[in-house]
Amino acid sequence: MPAAPPVAPAAAPLGPPAPRPVRSPVQTSLDDLGTPLHDVTFVVVDLETTGGSARTCAITEIGAVKVRGGEVLGELSTLVDPGGPVPPLITVLTGITDAMVAAAPPVDQVLAAFWEFVGDAVLVAHNAPFDTGFLRAAGARSGRPWPGNEVVCTVSLSRAVLGRDEVRDHKLGTLAAHLGSATTPTHRALDDARATVDVLHALLGRLGGVGVRTLEDLRDQLRAGARLQPARRSRRHLAEGLPSAPGVYLFLDGLGEVLYVGTSRDIRRRVRSYFTAGETRARMDQMVARAARVVPVVCPTPLEAAVRELRLIAEHRPAYNRRSTRPERGRWLKLTDEAFPRLSVVRRVADDGAAYLGPVSSARAAELAVEALHEAHPLRRCTARLPARPAPGASACAL
Structure with missing residues (x-):
């Protein structure tokens, strides 16, 4: 099999009724809205290696594809000198031989070109811990620390989106075939990176249908690490316009009845979490299904918010607050x-x-x-009721 060309130049990026809510003026910003996924630059990477351990094995090939908004902005493909022989089993699996990597650039040179290509993009890989583990280990040996790019794993996304009734497993070949990838994975880095691009786009399309439309949404889903619940995600609009401030939030049904009262240092972020896979409480599923709106009550401090929460629970006895069942x-x-x-x-x-x-x-x-x-405070401890003016001859009261 002919050797892959050296590093290819990257293409230039294209250009409740009671209580009354107290709301702070909130100006919509990009931080509030999140970064739309179609504006996010992703670099999808795949590595071929001499084995499965990042500590004892080495990279033999890197393939990467830079995409934004469904458009390919550039590709990078290069063999890498692993600094030792390629095991026969790896040659059988990938087709990469000792002769092919003999004249390949060393890993430190390749890493410099790779990270220049990546820039500040979000890094994507299928089974990302494997690829990032090798990149981190190779960087550490070369004196090049991990630059801190955000990482998305398409295996994790696939598990959140596709059930067992759709795919038997979450291997790249299985997903590429199921989702109609234009590229068949071949255990060569660039082919597998191209196939992963198609898988990524297909999964993001599925997620968009249930309200995952920004990078912040995607982070929430990955952080949750559980199967997506479309019905819950579809209620996410209830968090729109809420303040990122400490206070209390009330979930109300269509008749204005208080269903649940909670408190948080960041009302908006906390309410958003109810619509992700990270919320696993069954009663919260039921509550969210009944909710029609969320009312925020901004408080100057978390302490005041905690006190206000307890008072509102005692007043309204919400059906989904455990504390309200035993007042x-x-x-x-x-x-x-x-x-x-x-x-x-x-x-x-x-x-x-x-x-x-x-x-x-x-x-x-x-x-x-x-x-x-x-x-x-010098408050008195005796229980007798004291008159405003002491009676003649009355004994003193020690505080």
Whole structure:
């Protein structure tokens, strides 16, 4: 088999009703919208090696294809001198012989050209840990650290999109045939990279049909690492326009009933997570299916958000909050409405003019909070009600 040409030049890139929501003014930005996948530059790479261990084996060939918006921007293909013999089994599998790599450039020279070709693109590979493992190991031996490019694995994407009823496995050859790739994988780097491009585009097309349209969406799906739930992803529009700020969020159904109350340091990011494969709680599936809108309540601090969340749960008793099913377990800190107020732990909030803080999750936590407040503030500890003006001859009250 004739040797592949040396490094080819890369083509130049083308150019609720209650409570009332308190919302911060939010200006839509590129960060809010995410980067559309058709604007993302991907470099799809495949390696041939002398074996399966990145620690003891070496690269024999690199093939890479740069794409954006479905268009091929450039290709790179080169054999690599592995610095040792090519095992016979590898020659049988790939067709790469000792004679073919004898005059090939060394790996440090190839890596320099490869990373220049990649730039800041998102790196894609089929079974990416294998390819990136060899690239990292070769870079470490050559004094070239990993540049930090984002990595997408088409095996992980395939597992998220294609069920066992569609494909028997997620090998490149299986996927290329099933998804109609124009290139048949041959265990040569450039052919396999071209086939992986077709697989990537087909998988992204499937994902786009259920709302995965930005690089941020793709990250969420890869981070979740589970099978995609199209019905859940289709509800993702409920997160649009939410603020990236600390606070409370309320899921409401079509009648305005509060289904669920939660809190987060970033409302928008947290709500988006309910529509990814990372959310595995069955009751959340049911809740999301019923939800018609999400109401944010922006809070200045996470602490205030946590207190507001507990109060809203106690007020609305949402069906999908576990804590709302056992409200009797909550405790409240009560500060009496007196000239010399006192602090106590109670189970119920009364309309008596006192200030209440809570609910607190346990009696122990409530007692600890009372002790902390007593240490920080000179509140009296006696339980007698004190008049605004002491009576003649009344004994003193020690705080």
